[in-house]
Amino acid sequence: MTAGTQPGTRSRIVAAAVALFAEQGYDATSVNQVVARAGVAKGALYHHFESKDDLLYEVYRELVERQLAGLTEILAARNPPPQALRAIIGDMVATTAARAAEAKVFFRESHRLTDANQQRVRAARRQIHDAVTELVRQAQQQGDFAAVASPEMVTFTVFGVINELPVWYSPDGPKTPQQLATELADLVLSGLAGSAPMPRGIA
Amino acid sequence: MTAGTQPGTRSRIVAAAVALFAEQGYDATSVNQVVARAGVAKGALYHHFESKDDLLYEVYRELVERQLAGLTEILAARNPPPQALRAIIGDMVATTAARAAEAKVFFRESHRLTDANQQRVRAARRQIHDAVTELVRQAQQQGDFAAVASPEMVTFTVFGVINELPVWYSPDGPKTPQQLATELADLVLSGLAGSAPMPRGIA
DNA sequence: CACTTGACCGACCGGTCGGTCGGTCGTAGG
DNA sequence: CCTACGACCGACCGACCGGTCGGTCAAGTG
Numbered sequence: 001m002t003a004g005t006q007p008g009t010r011s012r013i014v015a016a017a018v019a020l021f022a023e024q025g026y027d028a029t030s031v032n033q034v035v036a037r038a039g040v041a042k043g044a045l046y047h048h049f050e051s052k053d054d055l056l057y058e059v060y061r062e063l064v065e066r067q068l069a070g071l072t073e074i075l076a077a078r079n080p081p082p083q084a085l086r087a088i089i090g091d092m093v094a095t096t097a098a099r100a101a102e103a104k105v106f107f108r109e110s111h112r113l114t115d116a117n118q119q120r121v122r123a124a125r126r127q128i129h130d131a132v133t134e135l136v137r138q139a140q141q142q143g144d145f146a147a148v149a150s151p152e153m154v155t156f157t158v159f160g161v162i163n164e165l166p167v168w169y170s171p172d173g174p175k176t177p178q179q180l181a182t183e184l185a186d187l188v189l190s191g192l193a194g195s196a197p198m199p200r201g202i203a
Numbered sequence: 204m205t206a207g208t209q210p211g212t213r214s215r216i217v218a219a220a221v222a223l224f225a226e227q228g229y230d231a232t233s234v235n236q237v238v239a240r241a242g243v244a245k246g247a248l249y250h251h252f253e254s255k256d257d258l259l260y261e262v263y264r265e266l267v268e269r270q271l272a273g274l275t276e277i278l279a280a281r282n283p284p285p286q287a288l289r290a291i292i293g294d295m296v297a298t299t300a301a302r303a304a305e306a307k308v309f310f311r312e313s314h315r316l317t318d319a320n321q322q323r324v325r326a327a328r329r330q331i332h333d334a335v336t337e338l339v340r341q342a343q344q345q346g347d348f349a350a351v352a353s354p355e356m357v358t359f360t361v362f363g364v365i366n367e368l369p370v371w372y373s374p375d376g377p378k379t380p381q382q383l384a385t386e387l388a389d390l391v392l393s394g395l396a397g398s399a400p401m402p403r404g405i406a
Numbered sequence: 407c408a409c410t411t412g413a414c415c416g417a418c419c420g421g422t423c424g425g426t427c428g429g430t431c432g433t434a435g436g
Numbered sequence: 437c438c439t440a441c442g443a444c445c446g447a448c449c450g451a452c453c454g455g456t457c458g459g460t461c462a463a464g465t466g
Contacts, residue, residue, distance in 0.1 A: 027230030
């Protein structure tokens with residue numbers, strides 16, 4: 001009522017698109033379906049977005065920015081590797097669970113982005129991946145982690161679970177995201193504790 | 204030359220479809236592209252397959268049958284849990300790496316299958332999932348594995364990496380599938396060795 | 407009041423999609 | 437030699453796709 005614009009037309013379009021993309025996939029969703037769900041006309045969508053691909057990219061941009069911000073903050077704290085890795089897992093699991101639909105689209109449809117947009121997303125993802133790998137590598141060199149597997153394998157393992165989480169996670173499920181994050185962190189850190197060095201207790 | 208049929212028209216269609224689905228995705232690939240790549244006419248495709256969905260299902264059927272057969276064989280051997288889990292990881296990594304294109308399509312496009320076909324595939328996948336979970340659960344009860352995480356989380360972790368493997372694995376990469384499988388098994392088994400109960404040696 | 411602006415509308419467009427179907431052709435059976 | 441048949445061909449179909457564009461209308465400005 002205040003201004004000449006209905007509140008959140010743009011965000012309603014994005015929300016409708018995310019829901020439909022998550023349910024059906026990007027290609028299987030027509031822009032007509034999106035505008036019908038959002039309750040607007042086709043012209044409104046193309047008033048706010050350049051193309052269907054631009055709409056998809058919007059989903060990615062928001063999620064990847066959030067994850068990158070969380071990671072940067074955690075690394076800046078410069079805590080010991082076990083705590084840092086646990087914090088990273090906790091943050092990633094939390095954001096993935098909270099935005100499960102977006103995450104589902106994210107990891108399933110990335111190949112459908114325009115080349116330019118795809119490169120931007122991949123660059124951010126690689127940045128996250130490399131940061132975690134480097135954390136593990138340094139911790140192994142300093143003896144904080146056992147060298148039971150390469151840093152790359154540890155990273156792939158952690159993100160493997162997290163990326164697939166939106167496939168099976170449900171808010172109505174028996175476990176909260178916090179519990180899931182704790183379990184995953186326990187498993188990974190137990191593995192990285194190895195059999196040789198410190199017998200750090202796991203609550 | 205022997206019979207009236209060109210050798211492998213059907214399999215050439217499947218191979219072309221797998222390659223294109225892996226490169227571009229299922230929806231983004233037209234049947235015209237498939238027949239062009241296979242070097243046949245459209246009629247040939249619809250002579251061998253009922254629909255485009257049927258063609259997609261063919262990819263799934265073959266892969267899931269192979270994986271289920273491998274798993275059954277391993278479980279039938281009734282080896283101790285650590286060896287069994289290591290064998291399962293080895294088998295899954297090997298088949299996934301050997302058929303990376305199929306696996307990529309598999310885990311990315313499962314939601315595009317017809318409901319009936321999707322249920323069949325999901326049933327087989329759940330069977331695999333449940334078998335591994337049960338293996339872990341029993342091993343934890345008997346003290347062979349530490350209870351650092353729930354059996355479900357262990358399973359999700361193992362299949363998380365494996366399902367994402369086709370995204371980053373390359374035959375030209377520095378590591379063989381065997382090496383990757385060993386690393387992953389080392390990491391997971393090290394985690395499951397835990398620090399609480401018996402320090403069972405890991406070969 | 408006239409005029410501008412920008413959010414939004416929806417009929418419409420060229421093109422492509424998955425799928426069809428009447429026809430051709432090489433081989434096997436009689 | 438004739439007929440039957442399965443494998444395969446490719447022009448064609450209606451539906452629907454993503455995207456366009458001339459128009460409408462409410463609020464802001466002077």
